Amino acid sequence: MRGKFLANILLTIIWVFLTGSFAVVNFIFGFVISFLILWIISARDHENKYVQLIPKLISFFLFFLWEVIKANLQVAYEVITPTNNMKPGIVKLPLDAKTNLEITLLANLITLTPGTLSLDVSEDKKVLYVHSMYVHNKQEFINDIKNGFERRLLAILR
Template identity: 45%
Template sequence: MKAFGWNMLLALAWVVLSGSYTISNLFAGMLMSYIVLAYALRDRPLFGAYFGKLPKLLNFILFFIWDLIKANARVAYDVLTPTHLMKPAVIAVPLDIQSDGGITMFSSLITVTPGSLALDVSTDKKVLYVHMMYFEDEQLHIAEFKRLEAMIIDLLG
């Protein structure tokens, strides 16, 4: 059984033995079993990838939330001020992600961020076309998207 399966099995055992069938209790059981398994299986190379993903996932979530806050603030500022700062453009972002699921996740995260919209993927899956509401510098925007893409590749890999 993989580490995630053991984690869930121990968390469910915690819920059953504690007698409190709530989401918060399940989450607490998952957290405790994660810590126990990380300590108990620290020498096993098979399980190292599973326990290394949580810090990466937390880093990704915090990065994306910060990016989302910045984008929302920019759009809100533009809506609330009398001058419009929009300079729309379409840019081509080269893709390093190979899987369809990874490309879908990447384009979805770009789309939910205000001010940007993933339009299309080239037929060879090497380029993602993105509409930017606030275009400044193409290389700057591509670098920001590549950072997001690298985090997704690291999470999926």
């Protein structure tokens, strides 16, 4: 996988020097073109993790960005309106993440999202305790995290 990434960077650099434009947009375009070339070349290789990883990373980044924007708007609306729509609570989130890295990244992603805070991990590392400003339905809250952050994160790390 490291070799494919380095090849992608090398092809990007070659693209930039051939076009003569050192603008950021040209770097991004060169990276995308290089990725597509590597994807076409290695289409028969079923074990090609690099070609599978980049779309997952981009999808994860866009999902995380959407969740942060959505949570910011929800918290901002709560602050500027006189009504109180909050229903705070602490939720016991069962984990599919097993390693310290997976659990730490998940807990940090939850904490980076406004309105939620990772509190603690159980001794056996099977449960993460999360505080949220909006827990109207605990099972729905658990499903949102498991099918959102955790599923996407584990798809990248495993």
